[in-house]
Amino acid sequence: MISLRMIRENSPCASGWRKVREANKHRDIDDMFPMSSILESNDFSDTLWSARCIENQKKLFANFAWWCANKTLTYTRDKCFSDCLVVVKKYIDGNATREELKTVISFTRKAADTIYAAHSRSVYSHVNNAAIHANDSVVHAADAVYSSDDDDDANAVYYDSYIDYVDLAADAADTSSIVAYYSSCALNSAANVFNDSSGVRKEQEEKLKQIIDAGVWLD
Numbered sequence: 173m174i175s176l177r178m179i180r181e182n183s184p185c186a187s188g189w190r191k192v193r194e195a196n197k198h199r200d201i202d203d204m205f206p207m208s209s210i211l212e213s214n215d216f217s218d219t220l221w222s223a224r225c226i227e228n229q230k231k232l233f234a235n236f237a238w239w240c241a242n243k244t245l246t247y248t249r250d251k252c253f254s255d256c257l258v259v260v261k262k263y264i265d266g267n268a269t270r271e272e273l274k275t276v277i278s279f280t281r282k283a284a285d286t287i288y289a290a291h292s293r294s295v296y297s298h299v300n301n302a303a304i305h306a307n308d309s310v311v312h313a314a315d316a317v318y319s320s321d322d323d324d325d326a327n328a329v330y331y332d333s334y335i336d337y338v339d340l341a342a343d344a345a346d347t348s349s350i351v352a353y354y355s356s357c358a359l360n361s362a363a364n365v366f367n368d369s370s371g372v373r374k375e376q377e378e379k380l381k382q383i384i385d386a387g388v389w390l391d
Contacts, residue, residue: 173204178225188218208381216356216377219384223349233352234264234317235389239379240355241313243372244306247362250287253310256280260314270318277314284311302365309358316351 176196179189195213196205207226210219223233238260245254259276262268284307356376363369383390 174207174210174222174225175204176201179222182225184218184221188214188221192218207384211377211381216373216380217353219380220349220353220356223352229387231264232383232387232389233349236380236383237313237316237352237355238264240352240359240376241309244309244355244359244362247302247306247365248310250283250303250307252280252283253307256310256314260317264317273314273318277311277318280314281311284308302362305358305362305365309355309362312351312358313355316354 176193176199179192180201184192191214192210195209196203199205207219207222210222220233223229238257241260242257245257256276256279259268259273263270263273287307288304356373359376360369360372363372
């Protein structure tokens with residue numbers, strides 16, 4: 173649940189604020205209402221943005237980032253990326269250490285760099301482009317989960333590099349929702365390469381609504 177005051181105190185963009193305020197003009201500023209209703213009044217990115225207004229939900233949106241990244245694996249044949257997501261999920265669930273996660277992220281990033289270098293020496297094909305989006309999604313979702321326990325300034329600086337892409341303001345408190353959106357964009361981009369994206373965003377919206385209504389991750 174969320175309130176208009178909670179949204180306003182986090183400095184929403186003017187257009188997003190107008191939409192959600194108009195949709196809830198019958199409410200007092202402190203009335204609580206379902207966060208999932210923002211999907212109806214605004215859009216997918218505004219709903220994920222509003223995650224920053226809810227305390228203690230980093231794990232929920234880390235799981236959503238993982239879920240989006242996991243969906244991209246159909247576009248890549250590189251096993252290291254699927255192996256990485258196995259460790260990421262174990263870490264989210266408390267079954268892997270930060271050192272194990274750090275190790276697999278480092279290995280996966282090196283593999284991604286090798287793949288990108290190989291692709292840059294050739295003309296990009298649809299398959300290569302989809303793989304790039306898929307691999308990016310895995311690496312950044314893993315980074316987000318690793319960093320979601322940290323609240324230092326370095327974290328904020330690191331995620332500033334994604335501001336232009338996701339069109340969101342990043343700081344240490346936002347990292348899980350920021351990269352959840354980044355991962356969802358990468359999934360949509362990969363799907364668009366093969367013209368099979370008609371149901372991708374709809375599936376994401378339904379999953380997002382499901383988990384924020386429940387307040388817990390649902391497999």
